[in-house]
Amino acid sequence: MANEKLSADVVIVGAGICGSLAALELARAGISVLLLDAGPRYDRAQIVENWRGMPPHNKAFYDYATPYPVVPWAPHTTFFPENNYLIVKGPDATAYKQGIIKGVGGTTWHWAASSWRYLPNDFRLKSTYGVGRDYAITYDDLEPYYYAAEVEMGVNGPNGMDIVPSAPRKNPWPMDSMPYGYGDRRFTEIVKPLGYDNTPVPQGRNSRPYDTRPQCCGNNNCMPICPIGAMYHGIYSAQKAEALGTKIIENAVVYSIETDDKNRIVAMNYYDPDKQSHRVTAKTFVIAANGIETPKLLLLAANDKNPNGIANSSDQVGRNMMDHPGIGMSFQSAEPIWAGGGSVQMSSITNFRDGPFRSEHSAIQIGYNNTAQNSRAGMKALSMGLVGKKLDEEIRRRAAHGVDIYVNHETLANPDNRLVLSKTQKDALGIPHPEVTYDVGEYVRQAAVSSREHLMTIANAMGGTEIEMTPYFTPNNHITGGTIMGNDPKDSVVDGWLRAHDHENLFLATGGAMAAAGTVNSTLTMAALALRAADAIKRDMKHA
């Protein structure tokens, strides 16, 4: 490795969905790419076995991290037990305990594959409703890239259904939605008379064989690992890029960035697991290390010419940290619902994604969680001290009647919600841990009052007993805002092409660019933005 020349047209830091899609797009254009990731490569079969071998306590409480072994040179968050890699502070610290995976393929190894487009108004929140911020681009600017991402990932969606509100489309989804299981079917029927439209979630999951991957077989383990690869993961795009000549280096932890007189990026340096340093050079650099690690690296890599951090002349790097603060509810329904048929996230209530109320409080998404209840049912029944037939009957009853629902809230960009480098905690390489201070704000708190009423209305309509609702806000791993997009270099980090205002040849292809969080999962939007950034890079290369 030491003698190998580490250089390419484009160096991409982070082999998650954004970095891998950008690498693939560039590789297809004949551009040489070096794709680095701080974490290891994973073997799907081993991760599946790691999950199967995980204690039932972890399974019952939705532990998505433990199957992915933490490596000391690239720690990611674990919560069973909590490893405090991500330090969270502030009034809503609970709501920023994000789950991220480091390694080739990134956090889409354990996502639910919900692949929504944002609504046109999500891109112009400030100009339409007078709150939050506008993107530097419109929905129409992103529409072709949304479609390109949907095709590459393999997204199924409710073709032919008229769902209001919906993002306008020029092409149908590449695949039709998967059919609901009994739980989603009954939930939809029960909430309909209450005025809630429960509709199919667009999913990055095969509803038919697609792109050499199999059709979903309903293994119901999307999070934390699809055992058969019917669900899209960033690893597929990374592997395709690799087949086209992209060089992938795993276990490469970038820690410093060199700039020249024009503040162009000249080189980056990474540590290998033995803390040997390696230097990589390129014409153009992309950081696609997710919404937490990207601002962390930019701050860490501060140099003489950029004393507040790379790309940070605006002081906005690490600010405006957003997500979708959630409220979770679980209960036993009066009738059997039988969660667990199909994928873990099939449908949701989207009536409240947009409307004039957004000038006052958050838009929301209400969802039915279709995760099988059998682990939770078993552990609960055992804790009751039952034996024999009563034990079996109680397990079956709880597996049939257990219901999980949730509300996710839109948050506004707030510069005080800020990621900094920890002054006290460092990892094995001596790199500071990220530290986030988080307050969901009045905009969310006001919405949460009615959100709790929505949840209670639904629980009551289902004859719910043993109703439990989280008294705090929960995280949703939809990490946005930390390298925020805008037209003004004084108050934003990147432009509408994700190009850093401060560095002509640096792109930050992550959800951190998203200027408003909307209500729905952020992944498809960040994927589309990454493809758009790749387009800008291709254009640069052509004109170079």
Next chain:
Amino acid sequence: MSEKTLMSRRRLLLNSGISVIGLSLLPAIASPALASVPANDALSGFISFSRLATGHNDLDEKIGSQLYAALSAKDAAFTDNLRKLVDMVRGGAHADVESLDAALTGNPLRDTLLGIIKAWYSGVVEEGTGATVYAFEKALMYQPARDVVVIPTFAFNGPDYWVAEPNPVSQMPRF
């Protein structure tokens, strides 16, 4: 915890099995309890008692062997308590676990009984996140709903199986 330790803790052992893959996980360093193979009669006594304790005859003996070793290692009094329980059911004194459980009201031996049941149902003998897993898909708690709800990571019979109407809750599958 280092990757190496974690991975070796999760080292996989494949049990023989025809229709399903059996798996178990052993600690990186075999504990004395796991190293010592239980005497055949003690183990068969445990399995035999477990059939009554769980109400299910189709118990995997390899899993049983590991559970017996783990329960013995966890509690020095386990083998004595098990012997007392076996004595209680000798000669058909209790036809089923319900009868035995009722007879154990207020008796500390009930904890041993529930511990055995919990081991077979949950596949672990310890609480919480550090537990060693001896059984997953053969853990009995996944069986009462297995006709409708998949054991996660496994599948029934291919795509779209889930559109079928579920069986009644009252219709307990045989296992």
